[in-house]
Amino acid sequence: MLVLGIETTCDETAAAVVERQADGQARILSNVVRSQTDEHARFGGVVPEIAARAHVDLLDGIVDSAMKEAGVGYGQLSAVAAAAGPGLIGGVIVGLTTAKAIAMVHDTPLIAVNHLEAHALTPRLTCALAFPYCLFLASGGHTQIVAVVGVGEYVRLGTTLDDAMGEAFDKVAKMLSLPYPGGPEVERAAAGGDPTRFAFPRPMLGRPDANFSLSGLKTAVRNEAGRLEPLEPQDISDLCASFQAAVLEATADRLTVGLRLFEERFGTPRALVAAGGVAANHAIRSALQDVAAKAQTTLIIPPPALCTDNGAMIAWAGAERMALGLTDTMEAPPRARWLLDANAKAPAGHANSRAGY
Ligand code: KG4
Ligand code: ZN
Numbered sequence: 001m002l003v004l005g006i007e008t009t010c011d012e013t014a015a016a017v018v019e020r021q022a023d024g025q026a027r028i029l030s031n032v033v034r035s036q037t038d039e040h041a042r043f044g045g046v047v048p049e050i051a052a053r054a055h056v057d058l059l060d061g062i063v064d065s066a067m068k069e070a071g072v073g074y075g076q077l078s079a080v081a082a083a084a085g086p087g088l089i090g091g092v093i094v095g096l097t098t099a100k101a102i103a104m105v106h107d108t109p110l111i112a113v114n115h116l117e118a119h120a121l122t123p124r125l126t127c128a129l130a131f132p133y134c135l136f137l138a139s140g141g142h143t144q145i146v147a148v149v150g151v152g153e154y155v156r157l158g159t160t161l162d163d164a165m166g167e168a169f170d171k172v173a174k175m176l177s178l179p180y181p182g183g184p185e186v187e188r189a190a191a192g193g194d195p196t197r198f199a200f201p202r203p204m205l206g207r208p209d210a211n212f213s214l215s216g217l218k219t220a221v222r223n224e225a226g227r228l229e230p231l232e233p234q235d236i237s238d239l240c241a242s243f244q245a246a247v248l249e250a251t252a253d254r255l256t257v258g259l260r261l262f263e264e265r266f267g268t269p270r271a272l273v274a275a276g277g278v279a280a281n282h283a284i285r286s287a288l289q290d291v292a293a294k295a296q297t298t299l300i301i302p303p304p305a306l307c308t309d310n311g312a313m314i315a316w317a318g319a320e321r322m323a324l325g326l327t328d329t330m331e332a333p334p335r336a337r338w339l340l341d342a343n344a345k346a347p348a349g350h351a352n353s354r355a356g357y
Contacts, residue, residue, distance in 0.1 A: 001078040001322060002029075002070075004102070005315025006063065008095030009087025009115045010141060011036040011046045013058040016311030017070035017077075018125070020319035026125045029070035031305070031312040032062050037181065044180045045170065046140070052090025059098055066311060074106040079327065081318025084112035085335030087141070092334040100330055111318040112332035116340040118313040119275045120148045125316040126302045134262045134269040134297075136255055136288065139276030139308070140166035140181070143212050145258035146340060147266050148273075151320045155265070156341040157258045158210030165247065165278045168214040172243050175222050176236050186240045187281050193234070193241030198224055200246040202253070210258035211347050217246050248287045255288065259295040271298045275307045 001021075007014040016031040036054045040046050067074070082099030085092050096112065103110040119137050123129040134157075135146040143165045145158035163171070166183055173182020178189065200220045203213040221243050228235050255272070262269050272292045278284060279301050292299035306312060321327070 001319055002072055002076055003079045003081055003111075003315040003319045003322065004063070004066065004077050005113070005311040005313070005318055006059070006080070006082040006095045006099050007115070007309055007311045007314045008055045008059060008091040009083045009085065010091065010309055011040055011051050012309040013055050013062050014309060014311035015059070015063040015066035016315045017066055017072050018312055018315035018319060020316070020323065025128060026316060026319070028125075028312050029072065030066045031310055032066045032069065033305070033310050034058050034062055041180050044174050046088070048088040048090055051088055052094060055091045055094040059094060063098065063102075074102065074108070077106065077108050079109040079111050079318055079322045081111040081113050081314050083115040083118065083314050084332055085115065085338040087115055087336065089334060089336040092336070096332065096334045104330065109322065109327040110330065110332065111321050111326070112328040113314050113317045113321070114338050114340055115314075116142065116144070116338075117152075117154065118317040120146055120154060120340065121151070121317050121320055122275055122302050122306055122313045123271065123273045123300050124320065125313065126306060127300065129273070129300065130270050132266045132269060133271045133273055134259055136258070136272065136274045137276045138165040138274070138278035140164060140170060142276065143214075144340075145210050145255065147262050147269075149266060151324055152326070154340045156339075156344040157261045158212065158254060159344070159347060160212040160214060161347055162213055162215035163218060165212070165214060165251075166276065168218050168247070169278065171218050172221050172240070175225055176231065176239060178236070181277070183277060183281065186244065187283065189237045189240040190244040190283070193237030193239070195241040195245035197238040198242035200224075200242050202246050202249045204250060205253050208257065209347075210254050210261055212250065212254055214247070217243065217250075244283055248283055251284060252287045252291050255291045256294065259291070259297070269297050271300045274299065274301045277308050279307050280304055
């Protein structure tokens with residue numbers, strides 16, 4: 001089975017061709033990603049209108065490259081998959097419409113993939129992981145703990161009540177005048193800082209649910225930075241180190257609870273899987289390692305190029321759905337919001353529109 005996957009939900013324009021063999025093994029034939037970071041950097045964040053226009057300009061060429069690199073003709077495709085949400089609606093429309101056009105012209109099935117489902121199924125692409133497993137997804141738009149029980153069977157165990165974790169890193173970077181995207185900058189600055197200089201709050205610590213909250217912590221950093229003005233380089237490092245230490249402790253606590261909730265409902269997870277840009281953070285990775293070890297499970301973090309947004313994960317999710325006969329019609333709508341767990345409700349106190357709870 002050969003599937004073309006298209007991803008345009010945020011600021012990456014991406015396309016890939018993935019092969020799924022009859023035994024469920026995967027082979028990535030091409031995976032082309034064009035990040036728009038430079039276009040958005042001077043605004044300190046993703047500008048939806050700029051992203052949508054860039055997707056329009058770039059997508060045809062990227063799809064063409066993915067097909068050429070894979071050495072595959074359109075007539076050989078078993079399906080065309082596109083991320084149909086959740087995400088910035090302008091970009092989603094560009095990707096989904098392109099996929100529909102290809103499907104129509106070449107008389108190929110269309111698969112409208114949930115972007116979060118694609119993140120959730122990535123470890124089955126990279127290492128054929130069996131269900132059930134626990135996913136920790138932390139990116140610029142999402143912070144969730146999800147029980148991945150089967151294809152199409154996802155139970156959200158925890159989510160953020162306000163900012164996404166990557167968003168919190170980006171906002172802290174911005175208030176300290178560090179460049180965008182802020183996550184790697186904050187990590188770099190934190191490496192030379194004192195994590196004990198500022199006693200920032202550890203949000204949600206000890207709560208029986210597995211939800212996150214990051215906006216209060218972000219505000220505490222802003223207040224402290226304001227008090228210290230003008231900031232010396234060492235102040236910035238200490239603020240970053242103290243912020244990151246608070247995020248680490250909160251993450252370890254929330255995931256420990258999340259894994260306990262998982263165990264109660266689904267038994268021992270085959271693994272704890274981390275995905276999303278924040279999983280690139282070395283301190284967070286080692287905190288996750290400890291959490292997994294304590295819960296007697298294995299930590300799996302797909303390679304960085306498959307942890308962040310890409311077309312291969314969309315193609316793979318499409319292939320998994322196709323294998324179960326789950327295809328879509330030309331009426332499949334683009335969706336700004338699309339819950340992975342249809343039964344999940346917005347948690348009490350939920351305040352943010354970007355987090356996509
Ligand atoms: O998954 P991703 O590439 O894109 C989406 O948001 O969909 O995640 C990007 C996010 C940004 O907020 C970025 O600041 C954060 O991941 N990030 C990090 C690190 N590298 C990227 N956050 C903390 N530490 C890092 N090293
Ligand atoms: Zn993503």
